Amino acid sequence: MHEHVTHPVPAEWAANAKIDADAYALKYRASVDDPDSFWLGEAQRIDWMRAPTKIKDTCFDTDNFRIKWFEDGTLNLAANCLDRHLATRGDDVAILWEPDHPDTPNRQLTYRELHEATCRFANLLKDKGVKRGDRVTIYLPMVPEAAVAMLACARIGAVHSIVFAGFSPDALAQRITDCESTIVLTSDEGLRGGKKVPLKANVDAACAKAKVDTVIMLRHTGADVPFVEGRDVDWAEAVAGMSAHCEPEEMNAEDPLFILYTSGSTGKPKGVLHTTGGYAVWASMTHEYTFDYRPGQIYWCAADIGWVTGHSYVVYGPLMNGATTLMFEGVPNYPDFSRFWQVVDKYEVEQFYAAPTALRALMREGDEWVKKTSRKSLKVLGSVGEPINPEAWDWYYDVVGDKRCPIVDTWWQTETGGHMITPLPGAHALKPGSASFPMFGVQPAVVDPADGHVLEGATEGALVILDSWPGQMRTVYGDHDRFIQTYFSQYPGKYFTGDGCRRDEDGYYWITGRIDDVINVSGHRMGTAEVESALVDHDAVAEAAVVGMPHDVKGQGIYAYVTTMEGVENTEELRKELIQWVRKEIGPIATPDVVQFAPGLPKTRSGKIMRRILRKIAENDTGNLGDTSTLADPSVVDDLLANSPHAK
Ligand code: WT7
Numbered sequence: 001m002h003e004h005v006t007h008p009v010p011a012e013w014a015a016n017a018k019i020d021a022d023a024y025a026l027k028y029r030a031s032v033d034d035p036d037s038f039w040l041g042e043a044q045r046i047d048w049m050r051a052p053t054k055i056k057d058t059c060f061d062t063d064n065f066r067i068k069w070f071e072d073g074t075l076n077l078a079a080n081c082l083d084r085h086l087a088t089r090g091d092d093v094a095i096l097w098e099p100d101h102p103d104t105p106n107r108q109l110t111y112r113e114l115h116e117a118t119c120r121f122a123n124l125l126k127d128k129g130v131k132r133g134d135r136v137t138i139y140l141p142m143v144p145e146a147a148v149a150m151l152a153c154a155r156i157g158a159v160h161s162i163v164f165a166g167f168s169p170d171a172l173a174q175r176i177t178d179c180e181s182t183i184v185l186t187s188d189e190g191l192r193g194g195k196k197v198p199l200k201a202n203v204d205a206a207c208a209k210a211k212v213d214t215v216i217m218l219r220h221t222g223a224d225v226p227f228v229e230g231r232d233v234d235w236a237e238a239v240a241g242m243s244a245h246c247e248p249e250e251m252n253a254e255d256p257l258f259i260l261y262t263s264g265s266t267g268k269p270k271g272v273l274h275t276t277g278g279y280a281v282w283a284s285m286t287h288e289y290t291f292d293y294r295p296g297q298i299y300w301c302a303a304d305i306g307w308v309t310g311h312s313y314v315v316y317g318p319l320m321n322g323a324t325t326l327m328f329e330g331v332p333n334y335p336d337f338s339r340f341w342q343v344v345d346k347y348e349v350e351q352f353y354a355a356p357t358a359l360r361a362l363m364r365e366g367d368e369w370v371k372k373t374s375r376k377s378l379k380v381l382g383s384v385g386e387p388i389n390p391e392a393w394d395w396y397y398d399v400v401g402d403k404r405c406p407i408v409d410t411w412w413q414t415e416t417g418g419h420m421i422t423p424l425p426g427a428h429a430l431k432p433g434s435a436s437f438p439m440f441g442v443q444p445a446v447v448d449p450a451d452g453h454v455l456e457g458a459t460e461g462a463l464v465i466l467d468s469w470p471g472q473m474r475t476v477y478g479d480h481d482r483f484i485q486t487y488f489s490q491y492p493g494k495y496f497t498g499d500g501c502r503r504d505e506d507g508y509y510w511i512t513g514r515i516d517d518v519i520n521v522s523g524h525r526m527g528t529a530e531v532e533s534a535l536v537d538h539d540a541v542a543e544a545a546v547v548g549m550p551h552d553v554k555g556q557g558i559y560a561y562v563t564t565m566e567g568v569e570n571t572e573e574l575r576k577e578l579i580q581w582v583r584k585e586i587g588p589i590a591t592p593d594v595v596q597f598a599p600g601l602p603k604t605r606s607g608k609i610m611r612r613i614l615r616k617i618a619e620n621d622t623g624n625l626g627d628t629s630t631l632a633d634p635s636v637v638d639d640l641l642a643n644s645p646h647a648k
Pocket residue numbers: 262307308309383384385386387388409410411412413414415435497498499511512513514520523524525
């Protein structure tokens with residue numbers, strides 16, 4: 001029913017937007033018909049040290065595979081975020097920091113101050129032996145120093161790898177080891193919703209498992225934490241002795257900028273590697289067009305810097321565009337459910353960008369929390385990270401945006417660097433729940449999942465991208481074969497997104513969710529295999545199978561089927577212990593919602609687990625389990641059905 005509601009482009013948007021419907025159509029055509037000219041034009045948004053003359057050299061065919069953008073250009077991304085603004089807007093606020101608790105003093109850094117802090121910290125990194133190309137692990141809360149750390153790495157050509165500060169010591173150690181980084185930046189503690197997160201203690205635990213020479217620690221909450229002589233460095237003390245001058249390193253467009261680990265369908269997270277030039281053009285362009293961003297506007301992306309959204313749309317995109325970017329340390333429901341909207345009013349935020357899971361959680365608490373705030377500064381609302389259901393979309397539009405603000409439902413991935421499919425506020429009539437139309441240069445296609453042939457018109461299937469775009473990841477760090485294997489072998493010559501998708505009769509794209517063994521919990525991406533391997537690490541567990549289940553707030557919840565070892569009693573205590581175990585092994589975001597003990601898992605005679613059946617039971621859609629005749633022992637299904645929480 002919802003699909004039939006379409007919100008036309010408001011007249012004032014059509015008249016004043018940077019990109020209106022005609023401009024979109026023209027620019028889109030130009031971007032795919034003549035990519036070299038189009039991207040040469042868009043590259044002008046960057047201050048190059050040496051301007052690129054070669055624009056696009058890409059091929060998705062595995063025997064001739066290459067992705068190169070602006071390959072003879074050189075630049076420094078930190079200089080593009082900072083130095084270039086000093087003359088024109090040096091005293092404008094670059095970062096507005098809103099702390100966890102509203103009574104804690106907030107902070108703001110002008111472009112000049114951020115530049116100075118970045119140079120000092122860059123010099124500290126050099127002093128600690130960090131060189132161009134070295135990997136630096138960042139495990140910091142949402143404080144301005146996190147942006148300083150990223151920019152300092154970019155300034156000296158070091159490659160940052162941010163690990164979300166909610167990940168466990170084991171997950172951190174795994175990521176440190178994978179990219180062979182010997183330096184970790186952290187703080188004493190983090191603070192979220194009034195709760196302390198023991199970041200330094202986590203780093204200490206990770207250091208027992210990984211080879212780390214230097215830990216630079218920011219004092220944030222002031223907690224008394226152990227300090228390891230010879231390894232640990234006090235951030236503020238060390239930075240005070242550093243020069244505020246640091247020449248930006250001249251980087252090639254294809255030099256690595258950052259690594260960000262993300263989940264795939266195997267147990268081991270992938271180090272997604274992004275390079276400098278193409279990413280810069282992509283993050284800057286998409287930030288400007290998607291949000292219709294104009295200098296002077298206060299812009300707020302509520303994502304954590306531990307996710308790609310924080311990289312592209314809290315730090316790099318907005319700062320390249322000279323924006324005032326708001327960084328929020330806290331959570332939407334602390335001290336109460338009005339917090340988001342109070343912050344919007346406090347700073348007169350014009351663009352607000354968040355994940356549907358947060359919106360659904362707030363929606364449940366009723367409209368009053370929203371309505372008692374003004375929100376009249378808001379112009380564009382953004383959604384990111386997971387499909388937004390039409391109910392949440394309507395609430396966002398009607399209640400939060402007072403039916404005035406276009407919603408940009410941005411579909412993209414860690415791998416894509418920035419927005420791929422999204423409405424533009426002045427160009428597209430909105431259909432609630434649809435990511436709508438491709439960004440410039442993006443050529444999506446829907447293919448038949450079975451044989452990969454491209455489907456035309458109104459259809460449904462697997463979402464692929466036919467040609468490269470500048471913000472595309474270049475490799476999986478240390479494992480190029482895995483990169484090719486994961487993204488380009490399923491449908492040869494095409495980039496496979498892992499998502500299912502429908503295209504309607506008007507050409508709108510609707511993302512239907514992952515069709516691989518990846519689930520999306522509260523907008524956080526999780527490999528079912530990662531949770532499975534955490535479970536089987538427990539002594540009592542013989543085997544585990546994990547699937548997603550529908551969840552009102554999280555979008556998807558985690559449903560684990562566990563077969564215990566011979567002789568182990570399947571008690572309530574064990575169930576709770578396993579839930580805590582996964583929490584500790586991976587982090588709170590991986591906490592299973594359901595653990596069902598299963599004496600056997602439904603396997604084919606060749607030993608492959610039939611996940612389809614497990615998904616159906618988890619979804620309580622057991623009317624038609626499909627063909628179970630190939631199961632080695634069909635009776636296990638009866639047991640699973642009888643013992644599912646839905647049956648009780
Ligand atoms: C997966 C990527 C996008 C950056 C943050 C998450 C899902 C993302 C949408 C959207 C429907 C979405 C997809 C995608 N997803 N945005 N607007 N509508 N689904 O990045 O952790 O790499 O996850 O998130 O399934 O593949 P990520």
